[in-house]
Amino acid sequence: MKKTIAAEILLVLLLVPVIYILTGRDEVRDIDADAVVSACEPYVTQDRFSGERAYEMSVKRNFGLNMNDYPAFVYYGNERAMDVNEFLWVDAGNEKGAKEVLASLEKRKSDQITAFTGYGPDQVAMLEKAQVFNCGRYAFYICSPYSGEWYDVIKKLVY
Numbered sequence: 001m002k003k004t005i006a007a008e009i010l011l012v013l014l015l016v017p018v019i020y021i022l023t024g025r026d027e028v029r030d031i032d033a034d035a036v037v038s039a040c041e042p043y044v045t046q047d048r049f050s051g052e053r054a055y056e057m058s059v060k061r062n063f064g065l066n067m068n069d070y071p072a073f074v075y076y077g078n079e080r081a082m083d084v085n086e087f088l089w090v091d092a093g094n095e096k097g098a099k100e101v102l103a104s105l106e107k108r109k110s111d112q113i114t115a116f117t118g119y120g121p122d123q124v125a126m127l128e129k130a131q132v133f134n135c136g137r138y139a140f141y142i143c144s145p146y147s148g149e150w151y152d153v154i155k156k157l158v159y
Contacts, residue, residue, distance in 0.1 A: 028136030028158055036074045036089045039157045043087075043146055044076055063088065063104050063141070070097070084112055084123045087150065088141040092134075101139040105132045108141065135159070 056067040059075050067073050072091040078084075088105065092098040109130050116123040130143035131151045135158045142150045 028138070031091075031138070031157055033072045033074050033089075033091075035157060036154075039153050040074070040076070040087060040150065043144065043150055043153075059088065062086070063108050065090070065101060065104050070101070082120065082123065084116065084120075084127055084143050085145075086141060086143045088139075089154075090139045092137050092139055094137050095134075098134040098137050098139045102132065102134045105139060105141040109143070112143075 058077055059065050059067050059073065062077065067090075070090050071093050074087070074089045076085075076087040078086070086108075090098070090101045092101045109127060109132055113124055113127045116127065126145060126147075127143055129147050130141070131147045132141050133151075134140065135155075138158060140154055142154070144150055
C-alpha cells in the first residue's frame with residue numbers, strides 16, 4: 001500500500017513539469033502604452049511615421065475597431081496614401097478579446113494586400129512581411145520594412 005502511494009506521488013511529480021512544458025504557457029508581462037511607445041521609438045522615425053500617436057478615429061477607419069472598448073492602445077500610421085507603414089498595439093483586456101482584435105488586424109492586412117495588388121508591388125511585398133500576432137491579452141499589427149526588428153523588440157518587452 002505504501003509503495004502504491006509513493007509510486008502515485010512520484011508519477012504526479014514527474015507529470016507536472018511535463019504537462020507545463022507541453023502546454024507551452026508563456027507568462028506575459030503587464031505592459032502599458034508608455035512602455036510600448038518607448039520600445040518602438042527608434043523605429044517610428046526610421047519608418048517615416050508621423051511620429052505622433054494617432055487618435056481613435058484613425059484606428060476605427062483603418063481597422064474597424066472602437067478603441068473605447070479596450071483599456072489601451074498605441075497606433076502609428078502614415079498620412080500618405082501609398083504608404084502602408086502602420087503599427088498598432090491593443091491591450092484587449094483578456095486573451096479572448098485579443099483574439100477578436102487579431103481577426104480585425106488580419107482583415108486589415110488582407111484588405112491592404114488586395115488594394116495594392118496590381119499597382120503597388122513594394123507595398124504588397126511589405127504587407128506580406130507584416131507581423132500580425134497576439135501575446136496574451138495584447139494584439140499587434142506591424143507593417144514596416146523593419147517588421148522583424150519590431151517583432152523582436154515587442155517579444156522582449158512582453159515576455
